[in-house]
Amino acid sequence: MLANASCVITVVSLVTFLVSSAYGAENSKGYIYDAKEAGDNRVVVINRVTRYVGIQDKSDVRIDAILTEFGGYYDDCGNEVFFCLTGPLEIVIPKSMPMKQWQYHGLSCKNVGETEGDVIRITCRSIRSGGRRGGGTFTYSLSRGVLSIDSSPVGGSRGGFELRGQRGLFSPGSDP
Secondary structure, eight states: OHHHHHHHHHHHHHHHHHHHHHHSGGGTTEEEEEESSTTOOEEEEEETTTTEEEEEEGGGOOTTOOOOSSEEEOEEOOOSSEEEEESSSOEEEESSOOOSEEEETTEEEEEEEEEETTEEEEEEEETTTTTSSSOEEEEEETTTEEEEEEEBTTTBSSSOEEEESSOOTTOTTOOO
């Protein structure tokens, strides 16, 4: 009986570890955003250690995967006033909200739609290209960080991506 209990405890521990590795990885090394559309097997992976944003397949997603041709390195352009990334993701979010619109680091951004609780929908456009290139649309929570990437240079505008896990990019207490 004791052997069976030990076996059950080991299996439960292993399952807990695997689930937390798959869904909790955003807290340590990066963030995973799953494609929203049914049948779309893409994920956006943001690796905080290497500062690389890439597209991977859902079936074999890993934060520390080998770099893909569908992505690139990001620059952390944040300061004491703004969270900011440029590169495959182009996003600027004020650290002090609410704000209706702002400009920083070549991006013009604004709060679009109605704020629901602590969730804000943000769209950014490149000032340099007249808004034709760069930027993106994101959903941001003051308590959980970026919840969805609805359009971006790396993921395009097809369907968008939603956070896997509880805490996303720019969540309180985390670095990009």
